Every structure is written in C-alpha cells, then in structure tokens.
Amino acid sequence: MSQPCSVDECKRSSRAVCHCCQQNVCIPHLNEHNDVLNSQLNPLADEINILGDRLKTFNIEKHTCDCRQKLEQWRIDCHDKIELVFAEQCQELDRFVAEKLEKQEQEMARLKLRLAELIREQEATRQDIISLTANIHHLQNEMNKIEQTVIHMNIDPLVINKNSIRINEKNSNEFYLSTLSPACKTIVRSNGSNRAITSSDKYLLFHDAPNLCLVD
Template sequence: MSQLCANATCKQISHVLCYCCNKNFCLDHLLTHNTLNNYKSNSLIDQINRLHKQLKRLNIDKIVDESRLKLDKWRDNSLKKVHHFYDTKCEELDRYYTGKVRQQQKEIEQLYKKLNELNQKQDTIDENNINELQTNILHLKHKIDKIEQKIIPINIRALTIDNNLIIIGEMKIKGFDLTALSLPYQTFNISENFELGLASNNQYLLIDQNSDLILFDKDLTIIQQSTWDYGVIHDFCWSSGLVSFIVITEQSKAFLVSGNNLSINSIEGIDNHLWISCTCSNSFLYLTTLSNSIAEFSLLPSFSCMRRWDPPTTCKENEFIKDINCNDDKIALIIVHFSDKIIHLIVRSLTTFDQLFSIRLDIKHLSYQLPIRCCPLKNNEWLVIEANTSQFFHIGKDGKLKGTLTYDQPPYNALLFESNTLVIRTDSTINFHEVLH
C-alpha cells in the first residue's frame, strides 16, 4: 500500500524509505531531509571539535595550583590548632610540676612544724613520734625523687588522621539514616540548666547558657561570649537574609544578634505579643503566640507583618503549637493535644499555607514542660525530637515515618549542621553525630 511523504505539508506519494529514521519521503523531500541530516551531523562535529579545543586549552597545572590553595589553608589552620594544643599542654605540664613542688614544700613545712611542736612540749622526744616523722620523711623523699627523676607519666596517643577529612571529588551522599546514628564524635559540656536554645549559621553554633550567649565552631572553640540582660529567652533562630540571629524573650521582645560578634539590637514593631517560638525562611520571619497564632514578618527593608493565621487554621480547639521550623518553602508545626498522648507533625506550604501532609506520632508519656522540637533535614525530610521519652522520629518528604530511635538522654533541641552533622542539645551537653555518608 502506498504511503504519503512523511513531510506534514506534502501530499505526494513516498518513493524512498530512510533507513536512519525509518520514515518515508518523496524524492523532493528526501533531498531536503538528507541536507538537514548532514547539517545536524556537521553541527555535532563542530560542537565536538569546540569541546576538544576547549579541553586542550585547559591549564591543568594552574587549576591544580588554585585548588591546592584550599589544602594549604586547611594545613595552615590545622597546624595552628596543633601548635595551640601543644602550647596548652606545655602550660598544663608547667602547672602540674609547679603544683607538685608547691605541695611537697607544704609537706616539708608541716614536718618542721611538727618537729618544733614536739621539741617544745617535752624534753625527750617519744620514740613513736620519731618513727612517725621518719616514715613521713621517707614518703616525702620518695615523692620528690619521682619529680627529680621525671617519672611522672605522660600518656600520649599518636595523632590519627581520617582519610575522609578531605575528600577529592564529589561526595556520594546516601541520605539521612536515623537508625544508623553513630555515637557522638565529640561533646561540648555545659552546665545543667533548662535552657533550650540551639541555632546555626552553618559556620558557628549559638547556645544560651547561664545568662550568656555563646558562639562556638565545630571544633568547640568559643568564638564569642556575651552577657544576655534582656529577659528569659523563649527561642532563637538564624536569618540568612539579615546575617543575624533573631532572639525572642518572655517580655514580648525580639532582638537581632550579630552572627560575628554577638552585638545586640532591639527589633522595633513586632512586640506586644507573647512570642513562643520562631523560625526564618530566606525572606520572612515566622512567630507563634500563646494564642496559637502564627505571624509572618518581612525581613527587608524593615520588619513588617505580612500575613497572620489563627485557629482553627493553625490548630484545633484543645490543641496548641509546641514548635515551628521551616526550610526554603515549607513550614513544619508540632501540634499537641491537651488530653491525648499524641502529637502531630503538620507540614504546610509557605506560599499558600496549604497543608501538604500531617503525621500522627504516638508518645507513651507526654509532659508539656519538656520540649518537643522539629528540625529540617535534606531532601525535604524532617526530624522530630521528644524529650519526655527521649525519642527521635524521622519523617520522609512524603509524610511517612522512616525510622525511630530512643536517645540515651532526653534531647532538648537538634539541628543539622554543615550538611553531615546532627547536633543534639541535652541538659548538660552538646553532642555531635556524623549522620551522612
């Protein structure tokens, strides 16, 4: 059966089958088709030739040298830390020996004193007292001999370097796996208290501690520490748009805290509400109130209330908002029911505030005094931490439970730091866990 030419505008009968594309053409359009194919082929050849020339122009030595600068910077910073650690241990060694000598000096003075007391009390010294003094003298000599012979133990472990400290090329990230959470690879000890704050600008971490704000890095080096005299802190978060932390207090006040030097400035225009929790997207600040409302404030050019949501949109009767957090385009709400031992994680669109999903998390014990927090993970996933039972819940982007974990101590707060570290705050520690591979 005859077929028409494959050209959509042609009504002629085809005469030839093109074996390249398996289409039928008339003689006229076969020539056009062949010319077009030749053009495409030549164009591809030209593109490949340009890529070949571009590759030959690459100055590999220059590219490697420029990239090596990152390694040089890492080496210099690492050497500074080693020298600082060495100087610290030298000072500790000096204090140790100085303290030992000072202690032995005190014991010698006690021997002099005891001998004088015996001489003053009686004409003849009791033999038992003489033997006791002699024993004390021998013990003291043994201690001083140890110092003189430098046999005070110094335990030194070889410095080990993990090959994964520096990875050349793209990292293969498998994703967050709560069930494979490792033990903390380092811990920052804090005094026991009921302060809960934890925030990060992805370079430093900020905590509140004994009426102070403390900024420290991933190596636990304190960068800045500043006294806080502005009332009890309810919550704080990082604003990348303002390059500052935002702190809200029980006095219905809000403050900007610099991410570099912890300088503090009051935020005008958003007071007169008892703010409970806060979070920031790239462009907006979100605050919850005691009445379970959520207010959205623009960050630039000034703080201005843009939208507000009230119950029952935010939560139902006999429920309240325990915590909020957001990523770039979604906001997560922890909703707790007054009577049931149930919490809900509700994730909404920041654009429309429409609910994207809700997941019920059963809690065996519920106390409104202890924190229930949530933090965003990569790939639109979420982590819920619950201090009453020390439970962690890993929620996938589809709103389904991916895993649970019982922590060895009540977690008060948590966040993902530098994409591969889960930082967990308890009542007395800040624990660092490696979670991505």
C-alpha cells in the same frame, strides 16, 4: 512503484528512508541530510574542547580557598586547645611534686626553729637531742623516698572524630545560616509583639517565640 521524494519541489523518486526524519528521500537529498548531520559534529567537538580547556584551567586551590581557611582555623584552634591542656598538666605535675617538697620544707623549718631555740638558750636535754635526731632521720628517709620515686603518667592517645569535618557541596543560590556574620545587636521581643519583623522579595523574617525564623 517507488514513491516521490518527500522534499518539497523535488521531482526525483525516493531511494531510501532517512533514519533522521523518517521520510522517503532521493539519493541527493539523503546525502544532504547526511551532510547536515556531519556538519553538527565539529561544533560538538569544539564544545568538548572548550570543556576540556575549562577542566585544565580549573583552579582547585582557588575553589577550595574558603574551606582551606576554615580547616586552617580549625587546626589552629585544636593546637591552642592542646597547648592549653599541656600547660595545665605541666602545672599539675609541678604541683604534685611541690606539695611533697612543701611538706618536708615545713617540717624542716619547724626543726630549724626548735634547734635555734635550744642553741640560743643552751638548755638542751637528752630527750631534746633524741627527738631532734629522730626527726632529722625521718626527714632524711622521706627525702630519699622523694628522690627515688619515679613519677608515672598515663596519657591516652588523642582521638579526633573525623566525622566532625564534613565535606559537601552547596548551590551558590542557596541560603545558609552558617554563612551569616556574628550578631552585632540583639532585639528583645515581647510576647505580644507583631510576629513579622521584616521581609524582602525572597525572604521573610518573623518572630515565633522563642525562635527567630527566616523563611524563603
């Protein structure tokens, strides 16, 4: 003998077991249960469409603006460091050559002074002529060497550690010390001072020498 429909006040005999509520129901109420389930599909479709619209309108540039600014500042800082090293090495290169020329200039100035002295006094000896000639030939040879010298520079490729830039995500409710502004004032705390400095409903700031601790 069939069981009655489980729906209150329904006098019909049950014809099936509803898989949703696991009750014996008649055909009309089974159809009603089916209609209830189907009626929930359209709102779900609407929610999916809303999520789809949110995905389409999601502004990646706005969402990554802060990180891009940090990357841009990192790029500028790196360029500044490269420019600084470049300028220093250019100066070092000029100094490397200038030192060689300076030595020749000093020797040439000494010979000019000696030659001017001999011309003024008109008392040059054969030995003076031989010495001046030899020194001038030596300067000429040294100058030839400088002019013919090819300067070599070994430059290692610039290696950038990609691990120095890490991309991760954080909860907007979490607190990060890196987001704090630079310190505008420091307070000297003695060893015997009270550990607790200040607190709020969420955080406690206290001194634990030599550290300043912030506790959630």
